[in-house]
Amino acid sequence: MTVLNYRSVLSTIRLVLVPLVLLVGVCSGGSDVPRGVALPFVFDPKATCDPPCKHAGICIRNNTCFCSRGYEGEVCQYASCYPKCKNGGECLRPGKCRCPSGFGGRYCHKVVCDGGCWNGGDCIAVNGVAKCICPSSWTGSKCQDAICPQGCKNGGSCVAPGICSCPEGWLGGACHTAVCMKPCLNGGKCVSPDTCRCRSPFTGPQCEERKKLF
Structure with missing residues (x-):
């Protein structure tokens, strides 16, 4: 048998055997x-x-x-998907899973919180539902709200852990200190924006006047 014929026979055998091996x-x-x-x-x-x-x-x-x-x-x-789709995912086409809400990744193996978790929050599954677990100084569905333990009074808002943003006329860590543009005199106390509470016998907007007793 010549080399050419031998190669031709080998080629024919391969054409027959390969489909049989695959099936x-x-x-x-x-x-x-x-x-x-x-x-x-x-x-x-x-x-x-x-x-x-x-x-x-x-x-x-x-x-x-x-x-x-x-x-x-x-x-x-x-x-069929391999590995199989996890967490209730559905195999749409080979190797492609459609994941339920709260899960992602190629095989739905990752917990995913819609919009992500802010300020260092961790996204984990709680009873099969994706949820942000927040650091101690933050709260909210995405850990977007800061916590001020002292509270923010008089219309103030908590903008960062322990820090209040105060409306005009108020100061202090909890927006608890009123501001009087003109100081209260004679021992008077500023009790609300530009409002003085005077000590007897003084009166007036800044407690600058002495009451006449008689």
């Missing part, structure tokens, strides 16, 4: 058995499958489909 599994509905499990292979070129095989599946015997890679089921109707 080593038969789809079964709902099966979790991985692809590639060796089964006796019988191919009937006259076989018919009703309903027909989907997703490029091959009808190898009557009503028996051989599925292409990434599909399974009696007629290759189901996509």
Whole structure:
């Protein structure tokens, strides 16, 4: 046999054997058995499958489909994802999961909080629901609200942990100190913006006048 003929024979053998090696599994509905499990292979070129095989599946015997890679089921109707979709995810096509709310990643294996967690919060699953766990100085669904333990009085708002933003006319860590543009005199006390509380016997806007007793 010449070298040319020998190579031609080898090529023919490869063309026959390669498809047979590839066709080593038969789809079964709902099966979790991985692809590639060796089964006796019988191919009937006259076989018919009703309903027909989907997703490029091959009808190898009557009503028996051989599925292409990434599909399974009696007629290759189901996509398969490996690893399987987690946390209730649905396999849309081979290797592509559709994840339920609160989960993400290629196989729905990551917990995802909508909008993220701010200010150092951690997104974790609590009873199957994604939730932000906030540091001690923050609160809110996204850890967006600062906590002021002392509180913010007189219309003030907490803008950072322990820090209040005060409206005009108020000062102090809790917006508790009133501001009088003109100082209160004679021992008077500023009790609200530009309002003095005077000590007897003084009166007036800044407690500058002495009351006449008689």
